[in-house]
Amino acid sequence: MADVVVEQGRLARVASPHRKGANLRNVLGRKSTVAFFLTLPLILLIFLLVLYPAFYSLYLATLNKAMTKFVGLGNFTFLFKRETFWMVVKQSCIFAVTAVIFKALIGFIVAHFVHNIPGKKQRKWRGMLLVPWVIPPAMSTLAWLWLFDPSYSAFNYTLSFFGVGPIPWLGNTFWARFSIILVNVWYGAPFFLIMYLAALKSVPDQLYEAAAIDGANWWQRIWFITLPMMRNIIAITTLFSLIVTFANFDIVRILTSGGPLDTTHLFATWAFQVGIQSSDIPLGACVSLFMVPILAVAAIFILRDVSKRGNEA
Amino acid sequence: MSTLAIDKAGPSRKVRYGSMSRDRTWALRWSYFFLVLFAIFFLTPPIYMLITSLKGSAEISAATNPWWVFHPTLSNYVELLTSNQFLRFFWNSSIISITVVIVTMLISVPAAFALARMKFWGSATLATGVFLTYLIPDSLLFIPLFKMLAVIQEFTGITLLNRWYVLVFIYPTLTVPFCTWIMIGYFASIPKELDEAAIIDGASWLQTLLRIFIPVALPGLIAATIFAFTVSWAQFLYPLVFTTSVDQLVLPVGITTTLIKGDVFNWGQIMTGALLGAAPPLIIYAFLMDYYIAGLTAGATKG
Numbered sequence: 024m025a026d027v028v029v030e031q032g033r034l035a036r037v038a039s040p041h042r043k044g045a046n047l048r049n050v051l052g053r054k055s056t057v058a059f060f061l062t063l064p065l066i067l068l069i070f071l072l073v074l075y076p077a078f079y080s081l082y083l084a085t086l087n088k089a090m091t092k093f094v095g096l097g098n099f100t101f102l103f104k105r106e107t108f109w110m111v112v113k114q115s116c117i118f119a120v121t122a123v124i125f126k127a128l129i130g131f132i133v134a135h136f137v138h139n140i141p142g143k144k145q146r147k148w149r150g151m152l153l154v155p156w157v158i159p160p161a162m163s164t165l166a167w168l169w170l171f172d173p174s175y176s177a178f179n180y181t182l183s184f185f186g187v188g189p190i191p192w193l194g195n196t197f198w199a200r201f202s203i204i205l206v207n208v209w210y211g212a213p214f215f216l217i218m219y220l221a222a223l224k225s226v227p228d229q230l231y232e233a234a235a236i237d238g239a240n241w242w243q244r245i246w247f248i249t250l251p252m253m254r255n256i257i258a259i260t261t262l263f264s265l266i267v268t269f270a271n272f273d274i275v276r277i278l279t280s281g282g283p284l285d286t287t288h289l290f291a292t293w294a295f296q297v298g299i300q301s302s303d304i305p306l307g308a309c310v311s312l313f314m315v316p317i318l319a320v321a322a323i324f325i326l327r328d329v330s331k332r333g334n335e336a
Numbered sequence: 337m338s339t340l341a342i343d344k345a346g347p348s349r350k351v352r353y354g355s356m357s358r359d360r361t362w363a364l365r366w367s368y369f370f371l372v373l374f375a376i377f378f379l380t381p382p383i384y385m386l387i388t389s390l391k392g393s394a395e396i397s398a399a400t401n402p403w404w405v406f407h408p409t410l411s412n413y414v415e416l417l418t419s420n421q422f423l424r425f426f427w428n429s430s431i432i433s434i435t436v437v438i439v440t441m442l443i444s445v446p447a448a449f450a451l452a453r454m455k456f457w458g459s460a461t462l463a464t465g466v467f468l469t470y471l472i473p474d475s476l477l478f479i480p481l482f483k484m485l486a487v488i489q490e491f492t493g494i495t496l497l498n499r500w501y502v503l504v505f506i507y508p509t510l511t512v513p514f515c516t517w518i519m520i521g522y523f524a525s526i527p528k529e530l531d532e533a534a535i536i537d538g539a540s541w542l543q544t545l546l547r548i549f550i551p552v553a554l555p556g557l558i559a560a561t562i563f564a565f566t567v568s569w570a571q572f573l574y575p576l577v578f579t580t581s582v583d584q585l586v587l588p589v590g591i592t593t594t595l596i597k598g599d600v601f602n603w604g605q606i607m608t609g610a611l612l613g614a615a616p617p618l619i620i621y622a623f624l625m626d627y628y629i630a631g632l633t634a635g636a637t638k639g
Binding site: 054055057058059061062064065066068069072073075076077079080083129132133135136137139140141146148149150151152153154155156157158159160161162163165166167169170172175177180181209212213214217218221263266267270271272273276277290291294295298299304307308311312314315318321322325326 | 366375377378379380382384396401403444447449450454462465466467469473475477479482483505506508509513516541542566569570577591606618621622625629
């Protein structure tokens with residue numbers, strides 16, 4: 024009974040200014056109220072725990088180490104003068120670009136092999152090849168650390184039969200960088216594989232048949248049919264992976280912690296070392312902010328491709 | 337002229353058919369060959385984890401073939417599964433992941449429903465914003481979040497740092513945007529007639545969501561749940577920064593910090609722990625592979 028009264032009261036209030044179309048207006052009013060409450064937790068989460076910290080980190084980056092004084096761009100100019108910083112920039116770029124290229128290549132090649140295999144077996148192979156992506160990276164990196172162990176490395180044991188001397192997998196700069204990229208490629212290639220496989224399946228067979236009749240060889244089929252048809256997926260996957268790889272933390276942290284001599288640090292691991300371990304929070308915030316430009320560029324392109332894709336569908 | 341061309345095409349087409357099928361069998365053989373190579377590359381670390389976990393510490397430090405177990409033993413498993421510390425990590429990880437999944441679903445399903453079906457002021461912008469938030473990595477936010485928690489702790493007196501429950505509030509920043517995004521995709525693919533019929537029959541928005549959208553989009557919901565679980569189970573950076581005491585750690589951080597004592601690596605136990613830690617996502621994946629893959633590809637193909 025009380026409910027009805029309240030409902031009527033609300034109806035009357037909403038309806039009072041214009042009697043015509045009051046019902047519709049009421050529905051609309053109710054709809055937007057409901058929508059507001061349904062999205063409120065999401066909006067709060069994004070504003071309080073994502074956007075606010077993001078801007079807070081901009082503010083933090085302008086403070087001195089004790090966080091008592093405003094130093095403007097002091098932290099940035101300090102970073103520019105440090106050699107380690109430029110090494111981190113270089114290493115992050117080398118790491119992200121090389122790893123993404125190899126992930127994309129391996130994913131593309133393996134996707135073709137899996138695609139060649141008939142029906143039921145395909146599922147089995149796909150299931151097996153996706154395993155690296157399923158294991159939490161911190162756990163699988165431990166296995167790699169053990170495979171790379173300086174005295175008990177199982178790789179070096181195997182290589183010794185081929186007369187290849189013990190390789191210092193994590194001991195010197197070149198091999199440490201190589202190992203980190205290898206682990207990242209191992210972890211990330213299955214993601215590309217799955218995306219490309221889905222894309223390959225969506226290319227209509229008639230196109231290949233038509234090309235075969237026209238006498239196209241396999242290279243022409245890939246270049247003129249597969250690649251153009253998969254263009255969008257390749258772009259989105261690559262850009263997305265570029266963001267994730269660039270911001271990678273787990274693998275470097277567990278394998279080398281940035282060593283030898285800080286040569287394998289990425290932005291994330293260096294920010295962790297500076298900001299949390301050496302408790303220079305402003306400088307750490309400053310370091311991690313350098314990821315923003317690259318992330319922003321990639322995000323803009325992804326957004327463009329995703330919305331383009333939405334329009335096609 | 338034309339008949340001549342057809343005559344010529346006839347036999348040559350036959351030959352080509354034969355060569356195509358022969359090409360195909362060869363392509364298949366090569367495919368299998370390379371797939372085996374790649375499978376070895378992809379499966380070496382997990383298999384090596386398993387091999388090492390079955391070895392005693394004497395065999396690990398002996399100079400025998402590392403790829404074979406000569407004296408298989410379950411002592412590592414027994415030791416870890418009876419150690420209170422390890423069980424504590426497991427428990428922390430489980431309770432955090434399950435709570436995060438529930439929180440994520442409670443936030444993202446209603447929001448995705450509103451964004452997919454109720455066109456309101458700013459709904460398109462918000463949907464784009466959700467997608468952009470998904471692209472913000474954890475390594476950008478951990479320092480300001482750490483400082484934020486410290487400041488809040490100072491002001492309110494509530495202990496936030498070094499407590500596992502704070503992760504329940506932080507993890508949704510990683511899971512909610514993606515889950516909302518793929519749920520928007522799934523909800524948008526439901527035909528409009530379905531909810532219009534429900535509204536005409538007098539269903540409220542909430543009833544439409546609970547009785548129609550959630551049952552119809554159940555595959556998407558499962559995919560989102562799996563994603564939320566795997567992400568929170570695997571998260572390494574946030575717990576590493578926010579928790580330090582042994583009884584507050586989650587599995588990945590616990591294994592990397594406590595099983596490595598100084599320079600002594602107890603590899604048998606580390607590998608066992610890593611394998612046990614990888615088990616829940618692997619088991620889910622083994623049973624729900626199709627949902628897992630649907631969720632993986634949905635991010636870029638839907639919406």
